[in-house]
Each structure stands twice: as structure tokens, then as C-alpha cells.
Amino acid sequence: MSDPQEHTHIDSVGTYVKILLALLVATGVTTAVSRLDLGAFNTVVALSIASAKMLLVALFFMHIRHSNKLTKLVVVGGLLWLAILLLLTMTDFATRGIIGVPGK
Amino acid sequence: MADHAHTETLALRVQFDTEAQQKDASTLGMWIFLITEIMFFGGMFAVYTVYRNWYPEVFAIASSSLNEVIGALNTGVLLLSSFTMVMAVRAGQLGQRKAIVMFLILTLLFGGIFLGVKAYEWNEKFEEHHIPGQAAFHLEGVAPGDQGHAQLFFSIYFAMTGLHALHMVIGVGILLTLIVQANKGRFSASYYTPVDVAGLYWHFVDVIWIFLFPLLYLIDRHLGK
Numbered sequence: 001m002s003d004p005q006e007h008t009h010i011d012s013v014g015t016y017v018k019i020l021l022a023l024l025v026a027t028g029v030t031t032a033v034s035r036l037d038l039g040a041f042n043t044v045v046a047l048s049i050a051s052a053k054m055l056l057v058a059l060f061f062m063h064i065r066h067s068n069k070l071t072k073l074v075v076v077g078g079l080l081w082l083a084i085l086l087l088l089t090m091t092d093f094a095t096r097g098i099i100g101v102p103g104k
Numbered sequence: 105m106a107d108h109a110h111t112e113t114l115a116l117r118v119q120f121d122t123e124a125q126q127k128d129a130s131t132l133g134m135w136i137f138l139i140t141e142i143m144f145f146g147g148m149f150a151v152y153t154v155y156r157n158w159y160p161e162v163f164a165i166a167s168s169s170l171n172e173v174i175g176a177l178n179t180g181v182l183l184l185s186s187f188t189m190v191m192a193v194r195a196g197q198l199g200q201r202k203a204i205v206m207f208l209i210l211t212l213l214f215g216g217i218f219l220g221v222k223a224y225e226w227n228e229k230f231e232e233h234h235i236p237g238q239a240a241f242h243l244e245g246v247a248p249g250d251q252g253h254a255q256l257f258f259s260i261y262f263a264m265t266g267l268h269a270l271h272m273v274i275g276v277g278i279l280l281t282l283i284v285q286a287n288k289g290r291f292s293a294s295y296y297t298p299v300d301v302a303g304l305y306w307h308f309v310d311v312i313w314i315f316l317f318p319l320l321y322l323i324d325r326h327l328g329k
Contacts, residue, residue, distance in 0.1 A: 010197045020187040024180055027317075031176040034322035042326075046318035053314045061190045061307045071132055078139035082146045089150045093157065 009066040019060045026053050115295035127297060134301040138308045141271075145312055148267070152260050152319060159253040160324070165245050166257035167323035169234065171225070175321040178221045179313065185214030186310045193303045196296025204286045204299060211306065212279045215272055222269050226262075234258050261320055268316060271309045278302050 030049040038045060059065045064075060112118050120126040156163045192207035233240045236255040243254040282302055285291070291299060 008197055010194060013191070013194070016187060016190055016194070020183060023183045023186075027176055027179045027183065030318055030322065031172055034172065034318070034325045037326040042322075042324055046322055047315075050315050050318050054311050057186060057307050057311050057314070061186055061310075062304055063193075067131065068128055071128075071135055074132065074135050074139065078135075078142050081139070082142055085143065085146045086150055086153060090153065090157075093154045 009063075011060065015060065019056050023053055023056060113295070114290075115292075115297075123294060127300075130297045130301055131304070134304045138304060141308060145264075145267070148260070148264050149315070149319075152264070155253075155256055155260065156323070159250070159256070161327070162246055162250050162253040163257050164324035164327040166243055166254050166261075167321060168325050168327075169232070169243065170261075170321045171228075172321045172325065174221060174225060175317055178218055179317045181214050181218050181221070182310055182313050185211045185218065186307050188214060189303050189306045193296070193300050196291055196299045197293065199293030199296075201286065201289055201291065204291055204296070205283060208279055208283045208286060208299070212276060212283065215276055215279065215306075219269060219272055219276075222265065226265075229258065229262075236262065264316055264320065268309065268312055271312070275302075275306055275309055278305065 026049050030046055033045055033049075034042065036042075058075070064072060067075075115123045116126060120129070188207045188210040192204050192211060195201075195203035195207055229235055233242050235241065236259040241251065241255055243251060246254045279302070282299060285298065
């Protein structure tokens with residue numbers, strides 16, 4: 001184990017300001033884009049921008065960039081469980097109408 | 105290795121070998137808690153996904169009845185509060201005690217503004233008769249037979265934004281505690297863990313809103329109008 005000073009990475013104020021500006025711009029863009037008709041891609045664009053914002057917050061503001069491997073593994077593992085929750089739920093609800101139920 | 109029994113400090117409790125080990129344990133513990141929170145909110149996002157897929161047109165109309173400009177500005181306020189929070193953590197890393205207090209107070213201020221705007225938006229729903237369960241519930245542009253589906257959207261809207269706001273209120277309590285402690289000079293460059301993990305919590309609540317904003321306010325706006 002290293003000593004705490006060596007262990008702590010201190011980001012510059014400039015880095016945080018840039019991340020904040022990027023997040024504010026992304027909020028403006030996602031609001032503006034929602035008024036355009038992109039068909040099914042409206043949702044894709046909105047979620048992509050939201051995911052990009054989440055990554056910026058997690059990597060910089062939540063210091064995942066400088067976290068140890070165990071913490072990174074736990075975070076990725078958590079997102080994996082969330083994906084299982086959402087995807088497996090939708091495999092049911094999205095496919096209910098495809099095959100008829102015998103006897104119904 | 106230090107003689108633990110005689111040198112226990114806030115930054116190095118007896119059960120840890122080094123300060124770095126103690127800090128890693130705190131960070132990991134907070135992340136495990138946040139994962140449980142992700143799963144907790146995840147269930148609600150699953151509910152949202154299912155019903156939006158079932159009633160896309162009604163959800164588009166209901167979503168468009170929300171004021172997206174206020175929503176976007178409030179998102180900005182919350183992002184600003186995340187920025188001041190991370191600056192408070194940075195002040196902790198540098199051991200700048202006055203800066204910790206100042207940035208925590210700014211975070212509290214922006215968090216308070218967010219909650220105030222949220223209260224204004226909720227009140228607007230009462231005036232517009234957009235409260236699920238209300239006898240007078242009526243959403244313009246939706247057929248009488250689909251009003252129940254519109255109520256479903258607003259049920260999800262209130263449940264999710266309400267749960268998010270509850271987390272913010274808890275965050276405000278945490279911030280107040282930290283401000284008092286920081287003002288007493290409890291934190292230093294070698295020990296600012298409470299500020300650090302409270303920061304993780306605050307940013308997590310921010311991330312939830314980052315997803316709630318487009319999912320609740322920005323669904324197919326071009327269809328709804």
C-alpha cells in the first residue's frame with residue numbers, strides 16, 4: 001500500500017470546469033434535439049447523451065478514473081446487474097404478442 | 105507498521121494497516137451502497153420502460169405537457185451543485201478547511217434551488233389537474249378511454265421525481281451535518297472521507313436525474329405538440 005499523498009490524485013480546477021461546461025452543453029443539446037423528428041432515434045439520441053453525461057460524472061466527479069481495480073469492477077458489475085434487470089424484463093414484455101398462447 | 109493501540113486517528117482506525125487501506129474500504133463500501141440504489145431505481149426504470157412501450161402515444165402527449173425549459177434549467181442547477189460538490193472534495197484533498205465549508209454551502213444552495221423549482225413544478229400539476237387519482241384528472245389531447253394511461257404516466261412521474269427529491273432531501277441533511285463538522289475543523293488533507301463519500305452520493309443522485317430528465321420531459325416532443 002502506498003502512502004495517502006501518493007494515493008490521491010488531485011484534478012485541476014480547469015478539468016472540473018471543462019467537465020461542467022460539457023455537461024451543461026449536453027443538457028442544452030438533448031433538449032434542442034428532442035424537438036426534431038428523428039423517428040425511433042429520438043430515444044436513442046436522448047439515451048446516448050444521458051449515458052455520455054453519466055460517464056463524465058462517474059469518471060471525473062466520482063473519481064472512477066483514479067479508483068482502484070476492485071472499485072471499478074464493483075461499478076461495472078452493478079451496471080451489469082441493472083442490464084440483466086432491464087433486458088430480461090423486456091424479453092418478456094416485448095415478445096408477448098409474437099407467439100399466440102394455446103387455448104386462449 | 106504503526107503502533108495502532110497508541111496512534112489511532114480519524115484517518116487510521118485500529119482495524120486498518122494504512123490510511124490508504126482505510127480510505128479504499130470507505131470508497132468501496134459507499135459504491136456497494138450505491139449499487140443497491142441503482143437496483144432500487146432500476147426497478148422503477150423497468151416499470152417506466154414497460155409502460156412507455158405499451159402506451160407510446162399517450163406517454164408522448166403527457167411528457168410534452170411538462171415544461172422542458174424549466175426541466176433543462178433545473179438540470180443545469182443540479183449539475184452546478186455536482187461541480188461545487190467535487191470542488192468541496194478537492195478542497196478536502198488539499199486540506200483547505202475554509203474552502204470545504206464554502207463549497208459545501210454552495211452545493212446546499214444549488215440543491216435547495218433544485219428542490220424549490222421541483223416544488224413549483226409539482227404545484228403546477230395540481231393546478232392543471234394532472235394528479236393521478238384526482239377525480240378531476242384530465243389531460244388535454246388524450247381520448248377519454250386513454251385518460252387512465254395518462255394517469256399512469258403521471259404516477260410514474262411523481263414516483264420517480266418524488267423518490268429522487270427524497271434522496272436530495274436526505275442529501276441536504278448530510279450536507280448540513282458536513283458543514284457543521286467542516287466548520288469545526290474536523291477535516292484535513294489526511295482525513296476528508298465523509299466529504300468524499302457524501303460527494304459520491306450527491307453525484308449518484310445527479311446521475312439519476314440525468315436519466316430522468318430526458319425520459320420524463322423529452323419523449324417524442326415533436327409528436328405531442
